[in-house]
Every structure is written in structure tokens, then in C-alpha cells.
Amino acid sequence: MVTTLESVDVVTVGVGWTGGIIAAECAKEGLKVVGLERGRERGTEDFSMVHDEYRYAVRYELMQDLSKETITFRNNRKQRALPMRQLGSFLLGEGLGGAGTHWNGQTWRFLPYDFEIKTMTDKKYGANKLSADYTIQDWGITYDELEPYFDRFEKTVGISGEDKNPFWGKRSSDFPTPPMKKTAMLQRFENATSNLGYTPFMMPSANLSEAYENPDGQKINACQYCGFCERFGCEYGAKTSPEITVVPAAKETGNYEVRFNANVVEVIKEGDKVTGVRYYDTVTFEEFIQPANAVVLTSYVMNNAKLLMVSDIGQQYDPETGQGTLGKNYAYQILPGASGFFDEQMNTFMGAGALGMTIDDFNGDAFDHGDLDFIHGASISSTQTGSRPILSNPTPPGTPSWGADFKRASIENFTRIQGVGGQGASMPHKENFLTLDGTYKDIYGVPLLQLNYNFTDQDRALHSYITEKAEAIVKEMGAKTVAAGGGLTDYDIVPYQTTHNTGGTIMGADPDTSVVNNFLQHWDAENLFVIGAGNFAHNGGYNPTGTVGALAYRCAEGVIRYSREGGSLA
Amino acid sequence: MYIQNNQLFNREVHKMAGKDKNFSRRDFLKTSGIATGALIGGGIIGGLIGANTNKQDATTTAPGTSGETSGSTGAVRGLTFFKTTAEFEAISQATERIFPEDDLGPGAIGLGVPYFIDGQLAGSYGENSKEYMQGPFFVGEPTQGYQSRLKRNEIFRQGIQLMEQEAQSRFEAKFVDLEGEQMDEILTAFQENEIKMRGVESQFFFRLLRQATLEGAYADPIYGGNVNMDGWRMKGFPGHQLAYIKDIESEDFVEIDPKSVGMNHK
Numbered sequence A: 001m002v003t004t005l006e007s008v009d010v011v012t013v014g015v016g017w018t019g020g021i022i023a024a025e026c027a028k029e030g031l032k033v034v035g036l037e038r039g040r041e042r043g044t045e046d047f048s049m050v051h052d053e054y055r056y057a058v059r060y061e062l063m064q065d066l067s068k069e070t071i072t073f074r075n076n077r078k079q080r081a082l083p084m085r086q087l088g089s090f091l092l093g094e095g096l097g098g099a100g101t102h103w104n105g106q107t108w109r110f111l112p113y114d115f116e117i118k119t120m121t122d123k124k125y126g127a128n129k130l131s132a133d134y135t136i137q138d139w140g141i142t143y144d145e146l147e148p149y150f151d152r153f154e155k156t157v158g159i160s161g162e163d164k165n166p167f168w169g170k171r172s173s174d175f176p177t178p179p180m181k182k183t184a185m186l187q188r189f190e191n192a193t194s195n196l197g198y199t200p201f202m203m204p205s206a207n208l209s210e211a212y213e214n215p216d217g218q219k220i221n222a223c224q225y226c227g228f229c230e231r232f233g234c235e236y237g238a239k240t241s242p243e244i245t246v247v248p249a250a251k252e253t254g255n256y257e258v259r260f261n262a263n264v265v266e267v268i269k270e271g272d273k274v275t276g277v278r279y280y281d282t283v284t285f286e287e288f289i290q291p292a293n294a295v296v297l298t299s300y301v302m303n304n305a306k307l308l309m310v311s312d313i314g315q316q317y318d319p320e321t322g323q324g325t326l327g328k329n330y331a332y333q334i335l336p337g338a339s340g341f342f343d344e345q346m347n348t349f350m351g352a353g354a355l356g357m358t359i360d361d362f363n364g365d366a367f368d369h370g371d372l373d374f375i376h377g378a379s380i381s382s383t384q385t386g387s388r389p390i391l392s393n394p395t396p397p398g399t400p401s402w403g404a405d406f407k408r409a410s411i412e413n414f415t416r417i418q419g420v421g422g423q424g425a426s427m428p429h430k431e432n433f434l435t436l437d438g439t440y441k442d443i444y445g446v447p448l449l450q451l452n453y454n455f456t457d458q459d460r461a462l463h464s465y466i467t468e469k470a471e472a473i474v475k476e477m478g479a480k481t482v483a484a485g486g487g488l489t490d491y492d493i494v495p496y497q498t499t500h501n502t503g504g505t506i507m508g509a510d511p512d513t514s515v516v517n518n519f520l521q522h523w524d525a526e527n528l529f530v531i532g533a534g535n536f537a538h539n540g541g542y543n544p545t546g547t548v549g550a551l552a553y554r555c556a557e558g559v560i561r562y563s564r565e566g567g568s569l570a
Numbered sequence B: 001m002y003i004q005n006n007q008l009f010n011r012e013v014h015k016m017a018g019k020d021k022n023f024s025r026r027d028f029l030k031t032s033g034i035a036t037g038a039l040i041g042g043g044i045i046g047g048l049i050g051a052n053t054n055k056q057d058a059t060t061t062a063p064g065t066s067g068e069t070s071g072s073t074g075a076v077r078g079l080t081f082f083k084t085t086a087e088f089e090a091i092s093q094a095t096e097r098i099f100p101e102d103d104l105g106p107g108a109i110g111l112g113v114p115y116f117i118d119g120q121l122a123g124s125y126g127e128n129s130k131e132y133m134q135g136p137f138f139v140g141e142p143t144q145g146y147q148s149r150l151k152r153n154e155i156f157r158q159g160i161q162l163m164e165q166e167a168q169s170r171f172e173a174k175f176v177d178l179e180g181e182q183m184d185e186i187l188t189a190f191q192e193n194e195i196k197m198r199g200v201e202s203q204f205f206f207r208l209l210r211q212a213t214l215e216g217a218y219a220d221p222i223y224g225g226n227v228n229m230d231g232w233r234m235k236g237f238p239g240h241q242l243a244y245i246k247d248i249e250s251e252d253f254v255e256i257d258p259k260s261v262g263m264n265h266k
């Protein structure tokens, strides 16, 4: 039996950054908002015993319970897709705050180049720079159009940074808080990259350098550099996350309710509109329909795509014909880099999730690609995020992986290693896409999402180019031994890489080539909005959430406008 | 973010060196087991001594039955997953080969790793309670990861059985009675996927065992391993500290006495 509840103005599926931002903005405008979150309530008070690497970083305490739902994966269509049975390559969020609770806080604006990549590449390098298999396209919005929303998100978060990067887009205002502390390790990177003629700057950080009150009146504390940040919640309320900012801001209006243990399984569509969502109470397994005037999918890249697919909204992408847009342009990231082994010990165990310095000299189109067989690039950084002993066992090349020599080398080098790593852009390819799996189901009986993904020649060329740059920087840093990462082989879903999945519900200017318009409003249902890195038409050389946050503010404006005026916003 | 050090994870096969001067199990008993016995409590030391040097004692010192308390906390150490001393001793020796005692400090046994693993296998780790375990099951590509229908604790149990079988067929002895190099030969065979396991590949078992050994050596002592925080001490890791804001800009390496997350809550 399904119980139909009282209708609300706006329902969001999931309460992470995107769901929280929609809630705060819409509730402040007087709209009644319900957030349906499959996970549990949690907050700063739950993190007083969080400095436990095994529980949080190794056993994934705060992340998605795969026994209930996962995805399936194969490298190509010749393989049989099989379930991702344990977490690895990326760590999906679950519970209040979503992945925003346990993120690092490295907060970037994608480059002006990213939003108009197709136009700019064609103009500068000709239309055949990449083969037609690479389905790059413009995003249907420019950096300048998005700038006010970047500004808004950064002020909500209180980003700590410095406007010293010559390669990023123009900012309408400086960072809300000054950069984090520049440690000895960061200075070493700064000196080396300066010597090589590059322009290092402090990474923009959501671990705040000082206490801050945001425009909503929410207070964020100063980071204590505790070293348990990435994969952990912050016990100080110093890592800006949805549950300490936008969620309480929404609640204070009296117009917002978060319903926990509510797993959405379908978006209900009638004609050219949606009427609400169907969900299970995960405790009792009762089924409910939550009607709403507007439905906003904020359930991360994977489930945003899956919910559209199982609800039969939009046309599924078919790699055979190139037809359809839903599931198209899934992209990821590559991680070229090099490590340096030093004689002297460093305080590697201290740090914060977004404590680092970066150069953008090889990101975007900052360098000429005329003689190169790839486009785009990578941000190159050295970070001090807090090394922990279970997952950090660095050994120089040639060391066995267990036994006496391994023990000695991994202990010796735990405090003697510093890495330089790139986050390389990822161009969409016609064979990299999302669809529904035909075999495996979640515990609600809904098909799993199927990921078809492998690295491409573009990835390999970019990877080796950036690896060389990173290696040269580590040498300049004076490392005793320099170990460059090996070449890219096949994408492997086992080792952790990044939770920077993108695409599948891409935005654009044309319903034939995108799923949502540039207010993230669905082309086929005007009261349905879809937000997340799934909107990215390709993945850039940075972490995604700064751009996701900007898009969420833009979308919130769209939802509010739609609620008043109706119709397509495109 | 990403963990850069993963790239450094050396996948090279551990070379069997005949002249490898790894200490043998007997040396362990002489040099570390008894000397650090106070840290270890009832189970393993009793069991090891029983099995190796003093057969008459074996039945009276089986792990989990001695009820001996360790340290000042009054905690009792025993087995919650393994059912026989033999299984427990075999896994103990295997972890010690992976993470041996040396001049830097204790090895896996001295750190309580076998107890850590025993406890984990009895709980949600061993039962795969957060993993997707619905069928159908197929052998996949290595890039597709864990595809076994077996739970981790079933894989360990089978793996230990096969370690014993290999010890018998190769050396006509129990695994625990082998010399260190002989144990290494068997572990390397698992690592190189040369041992036929049912429902899972032996390299996967080895990877689990290696990883669990490191987890036991370095997890907070609240999980029963990393005894006396000696894993952290060796590595220069201070465990749970409230804040580093005062030291973060230091030019020099800062040595800090480690603390457990459990110390907050006494």
C-alpha cells in the first residue's frame, strides 16, 4: 500500500550540498521544502571520536551502504558488467550533508575555457583537434554568467584563498577569508615551482583560516589542522559542510523539513510535468508518494541519472547510434604525479583537507596545445592533508610489498615523502556512459546503474605530459629519490582515485544534446530540476564542488522563478 | 582527493631470497613473545608455547579459555572468530612474516594483530555487512574488483586451511612449525595466485591478509591491535591529537607522544 502525503512546493531527493542549497534559497523565499534523505541525521556533535582512521577512512563509516545499493561496472561493452561490491575508486555519500560532510574542501571555479571548450578548441586548433569519438561540447553557460553564483557559493562557505593565480577567471570579489597557513612542505613546493618559472598560489579551501559568519548568519570555526579531514567529519565545525550552513539556514525559516531514512525510487511523470516522487521508508519499508510542485534531484551524479532512467524521463544515450542524451558524457579524472623521498622528516601527519599549493600553468588552455595530441590539462598541487598510517605506506621503487624490507621502508618514509599530483581533465568519449543494468537490482527491486568507462588516448597523452611536469617539480624540490607514477592502463574500480564523477545529466543550450538547460531545468519536464557534477559536459582539471555549488545557486534561482511564473526558463 | 601514496604501492613480487635473514618463529619466541608477554595477555603466548615447546600445556592454554586479564584495564583477551588454536597460530605466524619484529619494534604478533583480525572477522568486516552480496556471481576482470560470493571470514578460513595443506605437501609439517623462509614461500605462492582456492583467487586472499595485517598494526588500539600504540610509535604517528594549529608552521619535525581516541573517554 502506498500512502500519498500532502503536497509541498519543492521536494529534493538527497540532502548534501546541492539539496541543502536548494532548500535554503527556496525556504527563504517562502516555499515549503521537504528534503528526502535515505541516510541518517548527523552533525558536528557526532564527531568527537572521529580521529579513527580504521573506522572512518578504511571502513567508510560515513559513506554509502553498498549492501542496499551499488552500481555495476565494465571497462567496455564487450565485458559483462559486474557490481561494485565494495567501495573503492570513489566514495559515495549517505546521510545528512552527503559527501559534503567528509569532503576535503578544495574549492575551485572551473576555468572560463571549460564552459566554452568546444568553441575555443575549434577556433584555436581547428575542428579536428580531437577525433569525433570525443563528444566535447559547450556547457550552454559562460564563466561570466556563472560568476555571481560562484561568488555566492564561496561566501556561503567562507572560502580561504588568495587571488594570485593568473590563469583562473576574473573574480568580482576577493576570497571571504585569507589563505591557510603556509607550511614548510608547501614552501618547498612554492620555491621549486617559482624556480621553474611557474606561479604557485594557496589552494582555495573550505577548511577556514579564521572564524567566519556567512551571509545567512551561519558561523564556521577556524581550522585546527587536525589531520583527520578527508573522509572524516569535522569535530570543530571548521570544515564548511551543508549541515552547518545551508541546512540550518533553511530550517530557521520554518519552511523546511528533512525526512531521513527516505529512499526515493521513482520520479512520477504525467504528461510533460512531474507530480512528485515515490519513496520507501528504509526502516519500515512502507511506501510513500510525496507530491510536489517542483522536484529537484540532488542525489549525486549516479542516482540523479538512475532516477531519470528508471522513471523513463528523457532519452537514454545509445553509444551505437549516438542518439539520446541521458547517461551521455560520463567523465572522471586522471591523477598523474610524482613522489619525492627526502632525508629529513616532515610533519606529514599534520594538515587539513584543502591545505595545499597549486600551479595552473598546465591547466586548461594556459599552454599551447598546437603540437600536442591532447587538449586541456591539470592543476598541479602539493598538499598536506594529514597522512595516516594504515593507508600511507610509501616505499621507494623496488621495495617488496611485505616482510622485513617493506616494514622498514614504509616506516622510514611515512614522514619523509612529499608528493606532487595533478588533477587531470577528462574528456567525454562516445563509449563512456551510464545506463541501467539489465541484471542486478538494489534492495528495493530497482535496477542498478551501470557504468561503462575506460581511460582514452587523450587521457594517456595528457597523463604522461603532466607526469613529466610533476617529476621535474619534485626533482627541483631536492628529493633524494623521485618516483614518477606509471603510465595509464585500464580504469580500475578498486583503488581510490577521486569522487569526481561527472556527466550523465549534462546541461546545454540545446535539447538535442543535453538533458537540462542552463537553469538545470529538464528539457522534457519543466518542473523537474537536476543538479550535480552530472551536469558537467566534461570534467575539468579541478575538484568539482565549487562549480557544483555555483550551479546549485543558479538552479535555486530557476526553481524560485519557475514557482512564480512557470514555463521553460531557457 | 586522492591518496598519492597508493601509486607507490609496490606491486612487485616479494622475492624469495634464500639468504634472507628474516628471523624464524623460534627466534620470535626467544626475543619477543615472552619478553613482551605482558602486553599480549593470555591467548596467543600460551597457545604458542603450548604448540611449540611444551605440548603438555597445550590444552590448558588454549586461547580464549585462560581468562587471563591484561594490563590494568581488566580486559580479557580471547577468540571471537577462530575456533581452534591451530588456525589462530597459523594466521599469527603469517601476519608476523608480513610485518616482522625487528630493531624498530614489535611485529604483528607483538602488536596484537592476530587478535585484531580475529575480532574483525567476527564482525561486520568478516560478514561483509556493508558490501553488495547479491548474485549472480561471475569471475570478473581484475578492474572490476571483489566478485566472490564468499564473505571475508570464509575466505580467511579457507585460506588458512590451504596454508596448512601447502605446509604439509611442501614440507610435511604444520605451518607454524616451518622456518620463516618456508612460510614466505607459501605466502608468496598465494600472492602470485599459484594456490587453487574455491570461489576466490588466492592473490585476493593474500591481499586481504596483508591489508588486515597493516590495519591491525596501525588502527587505534581500541580495536585490539597496535598494542601500546607501538605501531604508531615506530612510524612517528601521534594518533589522536586534538589539534596541530600550534605546530603546523614548524620548520622542524615535531615528535609527539601518541594518544588513542579511547583515551578521551576513560
Ligand SMILES: Cc1cc2nc3c(=O)[nH]c(=O)nc-3n(C[C@H](O)[C@H](O)[C@H](O)COP(=O)(O)OP(=O)(O)OC[C@H]3O[C@@H](n4cnc5c(N)ncnc54)[C@H](O)[C@@H]3O)c2cc1C
Residues within 6 Å of the ligand: A013, A014, A015, A016, A017, A018, A019, A036, A037, A038, A039, A090, A091, A092, A093, A094, A095, A096, A097, A098, A099, A100, A101, A102, A103, A104, A105, A106, A107, A108, A230, A231, A262, A263, A264, A265, A298, A299, A300, A301, A303, A353, A354, A499, A500, A531, A532, A533, A543, A544, A545, A546, A548, B001
Ligand atoms: C573523500 C572525499 C573527498 C572529497 N574532496 C573534495 C574536495 O576537496 N573538493 C571538491 O570540490 N569535492 C570533493 N569531493 C566531492 C564532493 O564531496 C561532492 O562533489 C559533493 O559533496 C557532492 O554534493 P551533492 O549534493 O551533489 O551530492 P552528495 O553530497 O553525494 O549528496 C547526495 C545525497 O543524496 C542522498 N541520496 C542518494 N540517492 C538517494 C535516494 N535515492 N533517495 C534519497 N536520498 C538519496 C545521499 O544519501 C546523499 O546524502 C570529495 C568527495 C569525497 C568522497
Ligand code: SF4
Residues within 6 Å of the ligand: A206, A207, A208, A222, A223, A224, A225, A226, A227, A228, A229, A230, A232, A233, A234, A235, A236, A237, A238, A239, A351, A352, A353
Ligand atoms: S583539518 Fe581543520 S577542517 Fe579538517 S577536520 Fe581538522 S579542524 Fe576540521
